[in-house]
Amino acid sequence: MSKTSPGRFFEDYRLGEVIDHAVPRTLTAGERALYHALYPARHALHSSDTFAQGCGLPASPFDDLIVFHTVFGKTVPDISLNAVANLGYAEGRWLAPVWPGDTLSARSEVIGLKQTSSGQTGIVWVRTTGRSQHGAPVLDYVRWVMVRKRDAAAAAPDTHVPDLRAALDPGDLTVPEGLDFTRYDFAASGERYALGDYTKGEIIDHVDAVTVEEAEHMMATRLWQNTAKVHFDTRARPDGRRLIYGGHVISLARALSFNGLANAQMLAGLNAGSHVNPCHASDTVTAWSEVLDTAPTDAPGIGAIRLRLVASTEPGTDLRDADGRYLGHVLLDLDYWALCPA
């Protein structure tokens, strides 16, 4: 039995340690098609080579969340196999488009450690970078998770909580080389709204909803080679229910947000995110967005829009109760920057 990996426990991490995650992954037109089968994704830049070419790109790049899930999946065996909870994201940036045929690999640096007061668990902060076969970074982000200790009596490490920014500035965002929205085709994209049509504080209810099936979330999660047992094995949790990978909910909500945000074409920054409540098969997931900010960029015709994206199992755009706690039907509260026509 000694050859199988039980995953790392809290006391296995050292501040500053660099972990090269195993199994680089080549992504192809097959992953692209599966993404469209698994999520109601319709953003034109990721659906159509001709649309992407009209925006200055050589072809349609992968949906930015395919890149996120693939890199994230690589980290699971080393970071979150024994995680109790995925606590947050920060400082996430998409740095270059990824194309069919590219091979992604991932590396993480441990940038923070803090044992929790119970002494049973600790919080690990990692900064993960995904790279293509050319060595160029395509994505980096910080994630922190609560991880079990193997041995509650093991000594606590020195506490180091990294200093993370609440949100990226528009100037921190990378616009893909060549991207140009000056001749943007609003008829082909599906909606007529440009950056100036959105106002801070505006709420958009995306109306559509999807009732989720076990086969779907497991196929998606396997596609990203995410190995966390709780997503696949009904014996992994006391209640006998499989937990849906939080990233599945992110992709569902982002795809549903097409209806009202069809022109928020590419993700550029991930400011923050919380998986507020677990999602299970047979839940019906709906989504709404709040416009948090808008900003120009230096790139031709391109603006940046900062959005809160909320996934919920109930209609409506409520988020918290009177005491400021998330409502029980809220699944996800995500804060990101997207690129759209200015």
Next chain:
Amino acid sequence: MSKTSPGRFFEDYRLGEVIDHAVPRTLTAGERALYHALYPARHALHSSDTFAQGCGLPASPFDDLIVFHTVFGKTVPDISLNAVANLGYAEGRWLAPVWPGDTLSARSEVIGLKQTSSGQTGIVWVRTTGRSQHGAPVLDYVRWVMVRKRDAAAAAPDTHVPDLRAALDPGDLTVPEGLDFTRYDFAASGERYALGDYTKGEIIDHVDAVTVEEAEHMMATRLWQNTAKVHFDTRARPDGRRLIYGGHVISLARALSFNGLANAQMLAGLNAGSHVNPCHASDTVTAWSEVLDTAPTDAPGIGAIRLRLVASTEPGTDLRDADGRYLGHVLLDLDYWALCPA
């Protein structure tokens, strides 16, 4: 909320109006593989490059129903989001094969309008054309749907019912350029029957059956970017059940028809079609065909066979009751032309 599209209502359509549907779609080897995973499709021309090359084509083109579903899916947000019923098809023609890497877009012209006697709904006829990135048409067909009115008090438009043909003539069909069945490989195709082996009135029970799952029909329907809520959201209908996209039943039945019609390789014409009863997950779908006609074509070794394709949830080849009404277990009654070795 104003930025999300509620879809069009009956009073939003004008006779002669042309609608360019959004989100052009690039199809790849991924969509091809998913088609084989979702349907028991085995027609050799769509399974094998070598078989297709033996028939004069450069490679295996997409299954003709992939083209149909993709074009149809593009029209849903503009035509059938508020449809009560999909009433019929006519004058459908596949005009050129579509290949991995091609990008399809769709345009519809409103060719008929008629308010129903209730005053609550109206019938909209559209002629839809799908085009490749080269601008060449690959498919056109007429479809009519019953659409809700936003306001029952809105004035009825002038009634215009288009003059549609009951069926295409064999001479109306387009044979793909280069297609040649003179050296057709009957061993590789799976059956030995050519056009002359089929007789008008012959009934073929395709024997096989598939019990349908929610995850499958939703993945298929999403793949075509079909956004009709009733297929995905258990809250969309009073009975809490998801309706299976009618085109899913068409593809299931067509794939099942391999057993007896393995040489009816390519679809060339869609004469008529009715989705007679709804299909739900856990239904077991079986199919039978009736030979309606056979005809030569001018192309080398190629004949045309006109077929009624019936999908049903019960074994047997009954269609109507004593009063001429469709039986409750009949799902689909489709009338099409296919190309086969002469």
Next chain:
Amino acid sequence: MSKTSPGRFFEDYRLGEVIDHAVPRTLTAGERALYHALYPARHALHSSDTFAQGCGLPASPFDDLIVFHTVFGKTVPDISLNAVANLGYAEGRWLAPVWPGDTLSARSEVIGLKQTSSGQTGIVWVRTTGRSQHGAPVLDYVRWVMVRKRDAAAAAPDTHVPDLRAALDPGDLTVPEGLDFTRYDFAASGERYALGDYTKGEIIDHVDAVTVEEAEHMMATRLWQNTAKVHFDTRARPDGRRLIYGGHVISLARALSFNGLANAQMLAGLNAGSHVNPCHASDTVTAWSEVLDTAPTDAPGIGAIRLRLVASTEPGTDLRDADGRYLGHVLLDLDYWALCPA
């Protein structure tokens, strides 16, 4: 009804008969992606072009089981449509890697026949060869199945039981041209164990498990164009349950075996295999392996490891009861050779 194939019965086979199976199949990046969505497959050689290139190959070839399933699927309409049971495999060899764009076809020779004592069924042995579009064999194996007689009164054929080897010798295995593990990247592969780290008799519990869904096994089985009714049609068996294709369990178990056998990269030989008990949706499948043998090869840096792979619906590594019978929760007992770094 006469045009549909009812499949062959026992009395339809003749010793020495050669059957060319219909519908050659072109495999693409789409099938590759679906394999990763349907199974928790992580072996680096089949996940990553860069890893495969580091092992001397031009790109990542298809998972060897994709090749097996595709060839097997071709044989079903001719060999096992009326099979009562799939009894065994022997002398299976993977002879060359298969790449996206290749087209596979299959041919079987009847090498054994034996009527069973009941007189209702008989055993048919076939040696099946899968070939690429270039005519080169990529896989051959022997399989035997118990097939129904159409007419119990039909005369029994002369009994001929082929002489099959209990296991291939290491020298019988084909190492893909160019494969070279001398610069094998153990960090990228996910584990540090080479051939010398495994000892005969060692048991590896692969720990992970997957709860199986109907949609998943049907999509997989359709992808291989396997047409056996029992996998798809709830009416095909008296208990109303769909039987999961035995090959689905093989792929699940092989993928789960990554955890402990990440470096057993490529399958080279199939010595034997039994589908001991049926698998149904909602079963949770887990796997363990026993090291049966290890051997060097002449190829650079490459060793061969012979493994027993057992799939089970219960945790633990028990196989048989006190009387030597397989336990009721064992699904699969497979004996194969894999190539790994020496």
